[in-house]
Amino acid sequence: MTDPREQLERLISRCLDGEASAEERRDLQRALRRNPSADALFEEYAALDREAGHAIRAAVAAPGIGPVLRRPSIWREAGLALAACVAMLVWLQPLERPSAGGAADASRASWFAPPPTTTDSWTDDARSVERLGVPMADTDREWIVVPGERPGEYLVIEVNRTRTRLLQLRRDF
Amino acid sequence: MATVTEAQRGSREAADRLVREHDGLVRGVIFGVVGRAQMVDDIAQQVWAQVWQRLPGLKDPRRLRSWLYTVARNAAIDAGQSARRRQGVALDAVAEPVRDGPQVNPARITIGGEVREELLRAIEGLPALYREPFVLRHMEDWSYAEIGELLGLPVETVETRLVRARRQLREALRGKVEHDGSA
Numbered sequence: 413m414t415d416p417r418e419q420l421e422r423l424i425s426r427c428l429d430g431e432a433s434a435e436e437r438r439d440l441q442r443a444l445r446r447n448p449s450a451d452a453l454f455e456e457y458a459a460l461d462r463e464a465g466h467a468i469r470a471a472v473a474a475p476g477i478g479p480v481l482r483r484p485s486i487w488r489e490a491g492l493a494l495a496a497c498v499a500m501l502v503w504l505q506p507l508e509r510p511s512a513g514g515a516a517d518a519s520r521a522s523w524f525a526p527p528p529t530t531t532d533s534w535t536d537d538a539r540s541v542e543r544l545g546v547p548m549a550d551t552d553r554e555w556i557v558v559p560g561e562r563p564g565e566y567l568v569i570e571v572n573r574t575r576t577r578l579l580q581l582r583r584d585f
Numbered sequence: 586m587a588t589v590t591e592a593q594r595g596s597r598e599a600a601d602r603l604v605r606e607h608d609g610l611v612r613g614v615i616f617g618v619v620g621r622a623q624m625v626d627d628i629a630q631q632v633w634a635q636v637w638q639r640l641p642g643l644k645d646p647r648r649l650r651s652w653l654y655t656v657a658r659n660a661a662i663d664a665g666q667s668a669r670r671r672q673g674v675a676l677d678a679v680a681e682p683v684r685d686g687p688q689v690n691p692a693r694i695t696i697g698g699e700v701r702e703e704l705l706r707a708i709e710g711l712p713a714l715y716r717e718p719f720v721l722r723h724m725e726d727w728s729y730a731e732i733g734e735l736l737g738l739p740v741e742t743v744e745t746r747l748v749r750a751r752r753q754l755r756e757a758l759r760g761k762v763e764h765d766g767s768a
Contacts, residue, residue, distance in 0.1 A: 425744065472625050473608075
């Protein structure tokens with residue numbers, strides 16, 4: 413048999429959660445009128461419940477602001493893509509092979525990069541910018557989540573990263 | 586459901602709506618699992634990143650809520666385990682009940698600011714199996730049936746866990762609530 417105290421607590425809990433039937437609510441009402449300690453218990457649970465709701469929502473939810481997945485601006489996306497492109501170019505640049513004679517030959521400074529020309533290197537880099545619109549095959553998709561300026565805001569950036577497999581290295585041998 | 590489908594097709598606006606509508610659920614689930622309010626922001630970000638990545642794989646948009654629950658719960662469990670390993674502390678420790686408090690009188694109850702802070706600590710200190718339904722109930726105002734469906738529990742079990750959660754909170758705060766005697 414269930415303990416009367418436990419029965420009372422269960423009834424209070426059901427009422428606070430809006431799960432009690434009309435009959436159960438009447439039963440509780442009668443019990444509270446009859447028994448002052450039951451009434452005190454109900455008041456205490458009701459207060460705790462109310463405050464618990466406030467406490468949880470205040471601690472966990474982003475206050476007053478709905479979370480937003482912010483749409484990145486076109487300029488920001490273009491900047492990120494350009495930065496990724498430049499980073500990729502830098503990353504693809506081979507290591508310099510040590511020269512046996514000690515005299516660095518400019519034309520052999522790189523294993524497979526074309527010999528340096530007198531043209532402005534920026535114009536060479538600029539050619540790579542054309543790749544922005546080219547869909548890259550053999551890529552790994554990754555997502556970067558950046559917290560926004562306000563709580564609950566996130567900027568999600570999708571990155572297509574080329575896999576770390578360099579076919580060019582094989583051609584060198 | 587249309588929102589989910591749109592988001593799956595890559596609509597940022599739809600993804601934005603999804604976050605707005607379900608961030609409360611995600612945060613509630615995380616808090617229910619880890620029991621540390623200060624961890625919620627970081628884990629929620631991870632969850633939304635995973636959701637964004639894996640959303641196209643969700644076959645039945647009607648199951649979004651339970652799917653989100655699973656993603657959030659798994660992320661929270663992983664984060665909780667990592668934190669435990671780093672800190673060497675049990676995140677799921679049970680709050681030590683305060684005993685021998687004053688007798689409760691039939692009166693209206695007021696709870697001060699400091700006690701609110703203690704109440705949050707007490708909620709954090711609840712065992713996860715009580716805290717999860719308790720947080721979902723209070724964050725989302727869900728019925729026992731909804732909580733049971735999400736947690737995979739019978740309604741009676743949800744009810745029992747809520748009763749026990751309340752009892753533990755009351756014991757943890759015994760002697761710290763004030764009675765204004767106006768009733």
